[in-house]
Amino acid sequence: xxxxxxxxxxxxxxxxxxxxxxxxxxxxxxxxxxxxxxxxxxxxxxxxxxxxxxxxxxxxxxxxxxxxxxxxxxxxxxxxxxxxxxxxxxxxxxxxxxxxxxxxxxxxxxxxxxxxxxxxxxxxxxxxxxxxxxxxxxxxxxxxxxxxxxxxxxxxxxxxxxxxxxxxxxxxxxxxxxxxxxxxxxxxxxxxxxxxxxxxxxxxxxxxxxxxxxxxxxxxxxxxxxxxxxxxxxxxxxxxxxxxxxxxxxxxxxxxxxxxxxxxxxxxxxxxxxxxxxxxxxxxxxxxxxxxxxxxxxxxxxxxxxxxxxxxxxxxxxxxxxxxxxxxxxxxxxxxxxxxxxxxxxxxxxxxxxxxxxxxxxxxxxxx
Amino acid sequence: xxxxxxxxxxxxxxxxxxxxxxxxxxxxxxxxxxxxxxxxxxxxxxxxxxxxxxxxxxxxxxxxxxxxxxxxxxxxxxxxxxxxxxxxxxxxxxxxxxxxxxxxxxxxxxxxxxxxxxxxxxxxxxxxxxxxxxxxxxxxxxxxxxxxxxxxxxxxxxxxxxxxxxxxxxxxxxxxxxxxxxxxxxxxxxxxxxxxxxxxxxxxxxxxxxxxxxxxxxxxxxxxxxxxxxxxxxxxxxxxxxxxxxxxxxxxxxxxxxxxxxxxxxxxxxxxxxxxxxxxxxxxxxxxxxxxxxxxxxxxxxxxxxxxxxxxxxxxxxxxxxxxxxxxxxxxxxxxxxxxxxxxxxxxxxxxxxxxxxxxxxxxxxxxxxxxxxxxxxxxxxxxxxxxxxxxxxxxxxxxxxxxxxxxxxxxxxxxxxxxxxxxxxxxxxxxxxxxxxxxxxxxxxxxxxxxxxxxxxxxxxxxxxxxxxxxxxxxxxxxxxxxxxxxxxxxxxxxxxxxxxxxxxxxxxxxxxx
Numbered sequence: 001x002x003x004x005x006x007x008x009x010x011x012x013x014x015x016x017x018x019x020x021x022x023x024x025x026x027x028x029x030x031x032x033x034x035x036x037x038x039x040x041x042x043x044x045x046x047x048x049x050x051x052x053x054x055x056x057x058x059x060x061x062x063x064x065x066x067x068x069x070x071x072x073x074x075x076x077x078x079x080x081x082x083x084x085x086x087x088x089x090x091x092x093x094x095x096x097x098x099x100x101x102x103x104x105x106x107x108x109x110x111x112x113x114x115x116x117x118x119x120x121x122x123x124x125x126x127x128x129x130x131x132x133x134x135x136x137x138x139x140x141x142x143x144x145x146x147x148x149x150x151x152x153x154x155x156x157x158x159x160x161x162x163x164x165x166x167x168x169x170x171x172x173x174x175x176x177x178x179x180x181x182x183x184x185x186x187x188x189x190x191x192x193x194x195x196x197x198x199x200x201x202x203x204x205x206x207x208x209x210x211x212x213x214x215x216x217x218x219x220x221x222x223x224x225x226x227x228x229x230x231x232x233x234x235x236x237x238x239x240x241x242x243x244x245x246x247x248x249x250x251x252x253x254x255x256x257x258x259x260x261x262x263x264x265x266x267x268x269x270x271x272x273x274x275x276x277x278x279x280x281x282x283x284x285x286x287x288x289x290x291x292x293x294x295x296x297x298x299x300x301x302x303x304x305x306x307x308x309x310x311x312x313x314x315x316x317x318x319x320x321x322x323x324x325x326x327x328x329x330x331x332x333x334x335x336x337x338x339x340x341x342x343x344x345x346x347x348x349x350x351x352x353x354x355x356x357x358x359x360x361x362x363x364x365x366x367x368x
Numbered sequence: 369x370x371x372x373x374x375x376x377x378x379x380x381x382x383x384x385x386x387x388x389x390x391x392x393x394x395x396x397x398x399x400x401x402x403x404x405x406x407x408x409x410x411x412x413x414x415x416x417x418x419x420x421x422x423x424x425x426x427x428x429x430x431x432x433x434x435x436x437x438x439x440x441x442x443x444x445x446x447x448x449x450x451x452x453x454x455x456x457x458x459x460x461x462x463x464x465x466x467x468x469x470x471x472x473x474x475x476x477x478x479x480x481x482x483x484x485x486x487x488x489x490x491x492x493x494x495x496x497x498x499x500x501x502x503x504x505x506x507x508x509x510x511x512x513x514x515x516x517x518x519x520x521x522x523x524x525x526x527x528x529x530x531x532x533x534x535x536x537x538x539x540x541x542x543x544x545x546x547x548x549x550x551x552x553x554x555x556x557x558x559x560x561x562x563x564x565x566x567x568x569x570x571x572x573x574x575x576x577x578x579x580x581x582x583x584x585x586x587x588x589x590x591x592x593x594x595x596x597x598x599x600x601x602x603x604x605x606x607x608x609x610x611x612x613x614x615x616x617x618x619x620x621x622x623x624x625x626x627x628x629x630x631x632x633x634x635x636x637x638x639x640x641x642x643x644x645x646x647x648x649x650x651x652x653x654x655x656x657x658x659x660x661x662x663x664x665x666x667x668x669x670x671x672x673x674x675x676x677x678x679x680x681x682x683x684x685x686x687x688x689x690x691x692x693x694x695x696x697x698x699x700x701x702x703x704x705x706x707x708x709x710x711x712x713x714x715x716x717x718x719x720x721x722x723x724x725x726x727x728x729x730x731x732x733x734x735x736x737x738x739x740x741x742x743x744x745x746x747x748x749x750x751x752x753x754x755x756x757x758x759x760x761x762x763x764x765x766x767x768x769x770x771x772x773x774x775x776x777x778x779x780x781x782x783x784x785x786x787x788x789x790x791x792x793x794x795x796x797x798x799x800x801x802x803x804x805x806x807x808x809x810x811x812x813x814x815x816x817x818x819x820x821x822x823x824x825x826x827x828x829x830x831x832x833x834x835x836x837x838x839x840x841x842x843x844x845x846x847x848x849x850x851x852x853x854x855x856x857x858x859x860x861x862x863x864x865x866x867x868x869x870x871x872x873x874x875x876x877x878x879x880x881x882x883x
Binding site for chain 2: 014016017227228229230231232233235236239240242243245246247248249250
C-alpha cells in the first residue's frame with residue numbers, strides 16, 4: 001500500500017488501426033502529405049541550394065506542362081509505363097512475382113522490329129500492323145508462358161526465373177540488332193525512308209495511337225479483374241492455392257493463362273515503344289519500366305485507374321527532376337532528393353490512411 | 369513484496385477498437401492460490417482483456433493494479449517484470465532450438481549466457497510442478513502438448529506467478545488435458561494465480577475455483593465453481609436459457625451413399641497417413657470420426673473430396689440417389705469433375721480461411737467460390753450470391769458490418785457460419801465437416817449441431833470429424849475411430865463409452881472384429 005497515489009501516464013502517442021476511412025478524408029490525407037512534402041522540399045531547396053523554392057517548383061511544373069510537345073511526351077511516357085503496369089497487375093494479383101516485365105517488353109519490341117524490317121516492304125500497311133501486333137503479343141506471351149510452365153510443372157521459383165529471362169531477352173536483342181545492322185555502325189531508325197510500320201500522326205499528335213491503345217487496355221483490364229470469371233479465379237489463386245483447389249479451380253491452368261496474358265500485354269508495350277515511339281530497338285528500349293511498373297501496380301492495389309494516377313505522378317516527378325537539373329545546372333542528386341521527398345511523403349501517407357495516431361487523454365467517443 | 373489478497377485488480381478498464389467496445393468498464397479481481405476461469409462467447413472480449421494484463425494492448429481507460437500497486441503495463445516485458453506471463457494459443461518458439469535454448473532466449477540483457485545454469489533451474493521447475501518435458505529435445509520434434517508445456521515452463525522460468533492460459537486445451541487430447549490440469553493444480557498449491565480461458569464448460573467445472581463471465585465486452589459477474597452448473601454458466605454467458613441437450617433422431621431408412629474400400633494415402637513426404645481404410649456412410653445418419661488430431665482425418669476427407677491423391681488399390685464409390693445400383697468412382701476425379709458429375713458433396717474443411725473461404729473477400733464473393741463458373745457467360749454473376757449471402761446472414765445471424773467486409777475480419781464463429789451456411793445451401797447429398805465447432809462458443813456450436821441434425825433428417829450422409837468426445841457420443845449414430853491412419857473400430861454412438869473411444873484413439877486394437 002505504499003505510494004498508492006502514484007500516477008501512471010498514458011503514453012503520449014498511441015497508434016490505432018483504422019477500420020475504414022471515408023473517401024474525402026483519404027483525399028485530404030494525401031493532399032496534406034503533398035503539401036508537407038513541398039514545405040520540406042522548400043526548406044531543402046532554400047537552405048542547401050540557395051534557390052527560390054517557388055521558382056524551382058515552377059520549373060518542375062514546366063518539365064511536363066511548358067509546351068504542347070512536352071505534354072505530349074509526358075502522355076507518351078505515362079502510357080508506356082501504365083501499359084507495363086496493366087500487364088503486371090494480373091500476375092501480381094495472382095501473387096505470381098513477375099519480375100520479368102522488362103524482358104517481356106523487350107522481346108515484344110524485338111518481334112515488332114523484326115516484322116517491320118523483314119515484312120515492311122512486302123505487306124500493305126494495315127496487314128503489316130496486324131502482323132506486328134500479333135508477333136509482339138506472341139513473343140511476350142511466350143516469355144510469360146515459359147516461367148509459368150516451369151513453375152506449374154516443377155514448382156520453380158518464378159521470381160528468379162522471370163528475372164533471368166530478362167537477361168536472355170537482352171542478349172537476344174543485342175544479338176539480333178547486330179545481325180540487322182549488318183555493316184552499319186549502328187541500327188539507327190528502322191524503315192526511315194518508307195516509314196513502314198510507323199504509327200501515323202493522328203489529330204496532329206504523334207502518340208495518339210499509343211494513348212488510345214493504353215486507354216482501352218486500362219478499361220479492359222479493370223473489367224477483366226473485377227467482373228470476369230478469370231479475374232475471380234486470379235483473386236482466389238492469389239489468396240490461397242488451397243482454397244483454389246478446394247473450389248475446383250485448376251491452379252496450373254490459371255497460372256499459365258494469366259502469365260500468357262501478362263506477357264502478351266508486355267509484348268504489346270514493346271510494340272507501342274517500337275512502332276509508336278522509338279522506331280528502333282535496343283537493349284535499353286524498355287528503360288527499366290518493367291521494374292518501375294511493379295511499384296505502380298502494387299501501390300494502386302491493381303486498380304488500373306489508380307495506376308494511371310500513379311504513373312502520371314512518377315512521370316511528372318521524373319520530368320520535373322531533369323528539368324530542374326538542367327535549368328539550374330544542379331547536380332542530378334539534388335533534383336533526385338527533391339522528387340524523392342515527395343515520393344516519401346506520398347508513400348508515408350498510406351500509413352496515416354491505415355492507422356491513426358491517438359494523443360494522450362483523447363477518448364474514443366469522437367471516433368466513427 | 370507484501371503478499372496481498374489480490375494478485376490483480378482491474379478498475380473500470382475499457383478498450384475500444386474503432387468505435388466498438390471490446391471491453392467496457394470492467395472491474396474484477398484475480399486472487400492468489402486460485403484458478404479462475406474466464407468464460408464468455410466468441411467476441412465477448414476475454415482475450416482482449418487478458419492481453420491488456422499481459423501488456424499486448426494498453427487500456428483506453430481504467431487502471432490495473434498488480435499486488436495492490438498501480439501498474440503501467442506497456443509491453444509483455446513490463447508484464448513479466450510484474451510476474452505476469454501469458455500462454456497464447458499460437459506458440460512463440462524457435463523450431464530448431466532445444467527446449468533449454470528456447471528458455472534461455474528470454475534471459476535479460478547483461479546476464480551471463482550459461483546454458484547449464486538455465487538447464488538446472490528449468491529442471492528444478494519441471495520437478496516442482498511435475499512437468500513431463502525433455503529439456504534437450506528440439507521443438508520441431510515436439511507434440512503440440514509438449515510445446516505448450518515448454519511455453520509454460522518458459523514463463524515460470526522468468527518468474528511469473530500470475531499465469532494466463534488462452535484456450536490451452538483446444539489442441540490437447542483428453543489425457544493431455546488431464547495432465548495439464550494436474551500441473552495447474554500444482555501451481556495453485558504453490559500460491560500462484562492461474563487464469564484459464566476455455567469454451568469447454570465441463571473443464572471449467574473440473575478445474576477452476578471461481579468463474580468470471582463476460583458478455584459482449586461487459587463483466588457479468590463471478591460465481592464460485594462449486595455453486596455453478598453447465599446450465600447456470602451458459603445462462604450467464606448468453607443472457608438467456610439455452611437447451612444443452614443435443615438431439616439424436618433415429619436414422620430414417622438409411623441408404624448407402626459412400627463406400628470406401630482400402631483407401632491408402634501417402635503425404636507429400638511419402639509417409640503413409642491413411643492405411644487401408646474401409647467403411648460405408650449412409651444417408652440419414654451422422655457418422656462421427658474420432659481420433660487424436662493428425663491421425664488421418666484431414667487426408668480422409670480430402671481424399672473423398674478429390675483433394676488428395678490416393679494410392680493404387682484405393683476405392684471410393686458414391687451411390688447417387690437416382691441410380692443407386694450404378695455407383696460412381698470418385699477417386700482420380702478433381703473437385704470440379706466431382707461437382708460436374710452431379711455429386712452434391714459439401715465439405716467444411718478444418719482450415720476455414722486457408723481452404724474453405726477467401727479471407728480477403730466479403731460474404732458475397734465467398735458465396736460463389738464453388739459456383740462462380742456456372743453458365744456460359746465470361747462474366748461472374750454476383751446477384752444470386754448476394755441474395756444467398758443476405759439469406760445466410762439473416763438465418764444464421766452472422767455479425768458483419770457489410771456483405772463485402774472481408775471475412776477474415778469477422779470473428780471465428782461468424783467465419784464458420786458463413787462457411788457452413790454456404791456448404792448447406794448447396795443442398796448436399798454427402799456433407800463432410802472437420803472440427804466444425806473448434807473455437808466456437810456454446811451458442812454457435814449448438815446452432816451447428818442443430819443444422820447437422822436438420823441435414824441428417826433430410827437424408828444427407830453426414831461425416832463429422834470431431835475432437836470433443838462428449839459431443840461425438842451425443843450427436844453421432846456411429847463413431848469411426850482413427851488411430852495412426854487405420855480404422856480402429858466403428859462403434860455404436862448410443863452404446864459406446866468415452867473410455868472405449870479414448871482407448872481406441874491411442875491404442876490399436878489387434879483383433880479387429882468389426883466388419
